Amino acid sequence: MLRRCLEAEWRKLRHSRMWLILLVLPVLSTLIGFANYWMNQAILRNGWYSLWTQVSLFYGEFFLPILIAICCAFVCRLEHVNRNWNMVLTAPVAVSQVFLAKVMMVSILIFFVQLFFLALYICAGFVAGLPAHFTFPPEVFGWIMRGWLASLTIIVFQLWLSMRIQSFALPVGISVCSVFIGLGLYVSGLGLFFPQSLLTIGMGVLSQDSMTVGELGTFVVMCVLFVTGGCALGIRRLIRADVMSQ
Template identity: 55%
Template sequence: MKQSIFAELLKLRHSRIGLVLAVLPIISLLFGCTNYYFNKGVLGNGWYSLWSQVSLFYGEFFLPILIAICCSYVCRLEHLNRNWNMILTSPVSVASVFLAKLFVVSILVMFTQTFFLGLYWLAGTLSPLPGPFPVETIGWTVRGWFATLSISALQLGISLRMRSFATPIGISLCAVFIGLGMYAANLGMFFPFSLLTIGMSVLSQDRLTDIQNILFWIVNLTFVIIFASISIRRLKNKDIVSS
């Protein structure tokens, strides 16, 4: 497992994925801050109002797309030059290959979450916004990262089966709108993309009840296990088309 993770990290050397991880949070923050600035008259809750704006663009649209990009990127090399044939006939287990990729994607997303939180703090400090920095946003960021694990497991399974780099990203964008619908129908706990909305407190900063909080963590973990199990089983039992 360690060797598989090390191999995945080596593939990221000299890549430009870090630029994507930095640019998308910056763009989403600029959009959110601009929207906050022009609507200060109705957004009078300081730090929390700013969070509602920046996290709306970031958590609802840019972050799911970024996850899809990361998943497609870590699978890109395997889809070239029939590398899947070499990997699937190597002594490394299929489970190790999938879990190593999932681990690397989760680390990349964790970096992005931390960077986004730092940008949020910087924007609020430079404004400046009244009152202290809300420590709840740290918990929302961590909870949002955990929600990305189920999305990552799903997107990674899609990227492993598809040679196209862009198609899984398009699927992710469609799932975003489905997630918004599920959230509006109060069914957000049962769809991975809606769980991200809940986890980051994007549309509502109301505190989750104890039952909701427990359900959030359990459902996310269940999704990760289900998506990972399905993908690993498919890798074991079905051929992958490579170029």
């Protein structure tokens, strides 16, 4: 049944314009970061690492959380129209599978966005002429994967919000506010206790220092706890909600 739920989510996205947003936002964030790097090369002298600080700052700190919020709002949009939640929740499918299918679909989309951003970062480095002078940082692959893992913590809570709120824009607006809260918590040393801050840590946005084994273990544990808690909230919402009021 989970496979059929995934197929249904795929059909909703296949002919939508969501793909344009998935492509445009990473390109836009890379262009902004690259332009900032290009104009400040006299200060930013650490090659690939300096380029990463610029492109990942705009992408990981701002554009990716907003992109996640848009994806989550979109996959819940059809259900909010004409009380379609009633039809979904009266189908012979467990509500947990309905929620998990949405989580998996958005997670798959963000995974490919992460790979696309990695390709854009490499291309930006070639355009800047970095391969001739600097060694490509092997840590970048860890940043991409940890960033994707941290994005799962944002996905589950954004889906929970999008299921509760019929408006498309409001959950996205909440995500924008959460970005600044996460940045404040990261600066305060409390980054492990908020999803957006976990994304900042995972992608090495503000610090490219390698994680120790203990720090990596703590990071993974916090991601698992957030994902588990977010899934529990989302499934509980579907079980207990008065769907006729959607």
